[in-house]
Amino acid sequence: EKGRRDFHYISFEKHPLSLSDLRNSLSKWPELADLSSQLCDDYPFTIKGHHTLKFECGRVILTLVFGDIYESLDEYRFMADCWYLDGFSPNKNPEMWSPALFKEVARLSSDGATFSTFAAASAVRRGLESAGFSVKRQKGFGKKREMLLGSITKQDLSSTGHLPLSKTNWAYPQTLIKNSVKNSTAAALDKDVSKSFDTVIIGAGLAGISTASALYQRGLDVAIIDTRPAPVSGASGQSQLVMYAKFPSERNKTFNFVEHCLAYSLRYYPRLQANFDNEFWHPCGLLQLAWSDKEAAKQTRFANNTKLPTNFIRPICADESSEKSGLKHSCGGLWFENAGWLDPKVYAKILLSDKPAKSQATITPFYNCEAKQISQNTDSSWTIETNSGLFHTRHLVIANSNDTKSFPQLAHLPTKPLRGQVTSIRSKQNSEEIKSTQCVLTGEGYLCPSVSGWHHFGATFDLDSNNESTNAEDNEKNFEAIQHWNPSWISDKNTEDKSLNDYDVKSNAGLRCTTPDYLPIVGLAPNFEQMKETFAKLRVGANSCKHLYGHYYQGLYVNVGHGSKGALTSPVAAELIAHEICGGIPPVNDTHKAMFSPARFIIKHLKQRRI
Ligand SMILES: Cc1cc2nc3c(=O)[nH]c(=O)nc-3n(C[C@H](O)[C@H](O)[C@H](O)COP(=O)(O)OP(=O)(O)OC[C@H]3O[C@@H](n4cnc5c(N)ncnc54)[C@H](O)[C@@H]3O)c2cc1C
Structure with a gap:
């Protein structure tokens, strides 16, 4: 319907219900059976971290974040319109209701965001007030005697347009890209461009085809070009690709990253497969x-x-x-x-033909087509020079594995x-x-x-x-x-x-295509020289520059470095690029975004004084 907006609900939960307990609880409302079964069918593994569920053709999104709120909230940069603060009363769950929590809630609120809670204790009221909320007490619902509700004004935020600061600001661009997601007309350029698309993807391996599909599903016109005569003909062209994760034996950052990618892919592949008879x-x-x-x-x-x-x-x-x-x-x-x-050939066929419902979007492959050079136009769009002519796009995704470094803008990436x-x-x-x-x-x-x-x-x-x-x-x-x-x-x-x-x-x-830390390189492409200049102080103090944002090429994205685990990492990587282009809540938290970031090596090498 016209004017209808998407709805995104984010829930933080330290003690997630098991699937059987969830089914059991929901069975008390038989009138909601249709909706409950959708939730139960898509219920994620009850592992720590971030899980996204989509309903109503993606218009209703539920993000479940399992884990302690104190380890979770500072991983995000969203701007909530509305908060419901549950989590028992302060005398039953004192460690949750602290000034640090209220500060985080305020940080992640949009201008005018509202809150409500049945925890009506004066400590909660004072905490919310000192974080910047106006608070009033009111009669509660049902058995609840009282409730608190209120809102927050954040003029500073609406005037600058910046999202809340994160722990790793360098992984975000200095200014929010507010350009239109749809392409401008090629006629605006002085070059003879016959092929103009919302997005052009260079490379039709696992990384390229999954990114193409994620963008196509969001209604963008996508061109995918590859030097070879068919998709998945490079490293991705094995007859059987194992979807496999190798974990460190103790929980650490890498463990959490691998766990997240595995949980993501284990839900992604069967859900896609459920729509097709052709088995991949x-x-x-x-x-x-x-x-x-x-x-x-x-x-x-x-x-x-x-x-x-x-x-x-x-x-x-x-x-x-x-x-x-x-x-x-x-x-x-x-x-x-x-x-x-995974059978990559069948997978590619499905991804490149899975037309989203009611969409005019197109996905156009160009094979035997080699990208020789990329250049940015004055309006920030990109031109790609190929042996089949020029392409023009607002969003260019580089997914050509080891050949990425042949483009001067990306020559700094340490892939091998x-x-x-x-x-x-x-x-x-x-x-x-x-x-x-x-x-x-x-x-x-x-x-x-x-x-x-x-x-x-x-x-x-x-x-x-x-x-x-x-x-x-x-x-x-x-x-x-x-x-x-x-x-x-x-x-x-x-x-x-x-x-x-x-x-x-x-x-x-x-x-x-492997990287020094064995993690893929996914996200906006950094401008190497500008990053080096802005973050120069890292050479003398590893903790300096915390509040500085990174410098990135507008509209240029990288999705490479999947090493020997492309079947594991490419689905979440594709979703991350689609999020960066189209917005919404990212499929990864801040720590994982920084671990994927193409700028991470510049930051690390500056700290180590290697550059
Ligand atoms: C023998 C072998 C076995 C493997 N087994 C597994 C496994 O069991 N499980 C697993 O998860 N992973 C496995 N891998 C790794 C997996 O194949 C990779 O992680 C994955 O294929 C990477 O996909 P990609 O899209 O990044 O790269 P690729 O599949 O290599 O795709 C890159 C594409 O870019 C194109 N290209 C390059 N330059 C240009 C240009 N200038 N213009 C246009 N196109 C260009 C290439 O033609 C190529 O098609 C294996 C790899 C090998 C080699």
Whole structure:
């Protein structure tokens, strides 16, 4: 309907209900069964962090933030229009109602934001008043005797247009980009531009196609260009991509990041798959074998330190391992019940054709099309020079993996190619059939359930090689490695007598794009020289510059560096870029945004006085 606005509800909860408790509680309102079942069907894993649920074709968004409010609120920069402060009364839950909480509530409020609470104690009233709210006491509802309500005026905020400060201001642009999301006309430019789109994406691998889809779903006209003749033909072009996460054994920043990406992808793929018959997502489960003493000790530490919901990750014994994979194992492992593998070709087909309902938006691929140069126009839009002519756009997303550095604006990004080769084998005609694993197995590498008789395993790691052709030596390496970490595979007996000559063999190689901290590089592209100048004082004091914003190219975004985990990280990365272009609440918190940020290396290198 005309004038209707989207509704975003954010809920912070320290003790989330389990799904069964939620179902049980909601069953008391049978008249709401339709709505409750939508909520229960999409209910996230009850793990710490940020989970987004969408209803009514994305017009109603529920963000559930699980964890202590004190570890959660300072991770955000939203501006709320309205607060409901629950969380029991101050005498039952004294640690929650502190001046620090009221200050955070005020920081995250828009001009004129209102609040209400049944906690009518005078400490609450005084706290809210000292944070800047006007407060009045009123008769409560139902059994509640009283309630407090009020509002806050923030003239300073509406005049500057800045969102609240965050812990990592350098990860945000100095001025909010207020340009229109839709493209201006190409006619405004003096160049002969025949192809003009709201967004142009360079690179049609996992990173590019998932970003294209996220923007297309938001109603933008997207062009995606790739040097190769078809999508997912670079590193993403493996026949089976395992959706896999490697966790540190203790909870730290990296652990939280990996956990967030895994929880995100484990909800994203099945939801997309549910709309299509053509199968790209194979949630067969994934078993990380405790195949060596060292790995077993690590897994024990992980299980003791982290206590995750059992439907997310749980330790299992050797018998259960054997039952899950259908092969014989003498060790247990960690069981990722909802993980699996991805068929990238089918996935690409779906993403590039999944037309959003009632939308005029288009998604146009250009293959055999190489981006040679990018340049910014005086109105901040971008021109891309290709072998198929010029493209014009307001939002340019660079998702071309290791080739990103060929654009001078991005030459500072510290990515490196990391060559990999996977091997597939099949029983020769009339020979004994190789038994397939029923789930994905990981150890020193991975082994996938067979497809059409082919068993797919690998992969090698070869730093600094640019060679994408396959070789027999790497097939031998993969074969030796898998016999080492998963010796019962191929045959229960005489494993060591087997050689690759006993099978039909094929292989595939590609170049991963890796980064010094093994995290992807996703977000607005920083202006290297300006960042260096503004943050120069970091060279003498690592804590200086806290209030300074970063310098970014307007309309230029990067989505690269997915290393060996593109299936894990590309969905959330795509959503982050779509958020940066179209607005709304980001799919990650502040800490994770900074961990993704393309500017993080400049900040780090300044602190280390390397630049
Ligand atoms: C052997 C191997 C096995 C792997 N197994 C797994 C796995 O099981 N699970 C997993 O999660 N990950 C796996 N990976 C890693 C995964 O493939 C990557 O993380 C992922 O593919 C990265 O996607 P991308 O879109 O960033 O890069 P790519 O898929 O490489 O896409 C980049 C695209 O940019 C295009 N391009 C480059 N320059 C230009 C230009 N100037 N103009 C136009 N187009 C350009 C390229 O043609 C290419 O298609 C594996 C990688 C390899 C090599």
